Amino acid sequence: MDLSWLFAVAPTASVGQGTPYEAFGWAFLATASLLISAWIGSFTHPSKRITAVMLAFSAGLLISLLSYDLLEVAYETAGLVPALFGFFVGLCLFVLFNRLLQSRGVQRRCSVTHGGLRQESADDSAQTAGMSLVIGALIDGIPEAASIGISLLENRIVSLSVIISVAITNIPEGLASGAGLQRSGWRLKTILLMWGGVVLICSFTSLLSFVFLKGTGPILQGALIALAGGGVLAMTLQTVVPEAFEETHDMVSILGGSGFAIAFVLSRLLPH
Template identity: 35%
Template sequence: MSGLLVAGGWGLVAGSALLIGALVGYLVRVPVGLVAAVMAFGSGVLLSAVSFELIAEAHRNAGLLPTVLGAVAGAVIYTVANVVLARRGARHRKRSGDQQPSEAEQSGSGTAIALGALLDGIPESVVVGASLLGGGAVSAVTVAAVFISNVPEGLSSASGMRRAGRGRGYVFGLWTAITAASGVAAMLGYGLLGGADPAVLATITALAGGAILTMIADTMIPEAFSSARLWTGLITVAGFLTAFALTQLES
């Protein structure tokens, strides 16, 4: 039971960055270029975490084939779900400009955006919980990577929601719920995978990695490039190297 609570606590810590970012994005008029730059940095951080904490770890524990199958499955599942939600108004849920539709422009888009935010956050949180299974201690790099990347996600999305005319109750209620769901997902990642065969655990880790990598390409990089453009690559590399440095310190 204590392990479940610890996993849930770390999931809440990582997920709380979404709420922090949303508060800043909704209450403060952050320049779009700055939002894009922070999103590029967060993308780099997550890319590093996927590479060194998820895919590499899955390969060490289960080999190439389960890692590839898991990553492809995660990418396919995320893509299918994202396509469905995009058609219902969640396509630009992480965009900070005026791309998000209002409820008047597309009925049901608010629900689709909420489900999209949940879709984006669940794989990350499951990985946070599962990272406790190896040696009983959560991966500091995983938590740091998710936290750092969640701040610009919440910031950008909430800024776009404000521009689309969505009220404070909807925005803060949504991100509070997603933060709570992050804690629950981390608990599920720990509880459901606790007795799993190492190969199964590695495959699921790769699946989460594939889903996160697809999310970065589909939702985070487009927002980063939309305004940062010439600086996107440089800022992304800075985020990648920051997370990589944390990996080396942990090892």
């Protein structure tokens, strides 16, 4: 039986590599919405309903991003087996780190009432809580940022649909955390410094992904793109969809489907 199709790599047209500066810049552009929306949320205090609607829409964007800009690219780069392997590794890693995070008192990271914190004892310090939230944001954001840097290994310009999708999906988390953390007594300066640090770390993740993977082969590159996709899907199913469903109920399907459709159209129409 011929199984060579499992490792076959679809032909793609390369338009030249990007640069480390572009890897950093594109990731910064995509994740800066997290900082901006946290600032806006700190004084607008959006309702649970508004945040849930945005989360439901974001869920569709993320699933489309996973399907057409991560797994598809991973398959075209490395073939089916490396793509599936990386995908399931990404799923498992997110589940593992998310469990560790929950054990530190962080859950419902898109909550407008407490900003993601679950402080069950007086011993929970603000420093520990803040560090846990940063770790949670990095678990969510690093796979997306890494995929931006990796995509520039073969393309001069990263897919605009990826940038738009990542930027939009960061907005509800930023709005909710800005409002919730301020309600929990955090100073605005501390909130902005924390999320600004997350944006910089994600941007450097994209840069480092580009630099360290530049000399590697397509199998490793494709597997890591798929790993990012697995992390994105796990985040969507465990963090985004449950919190969106609590307020939107059946509408989560319509809103999520709309986000998916828009991202799909963007992935077909915008330059890659």
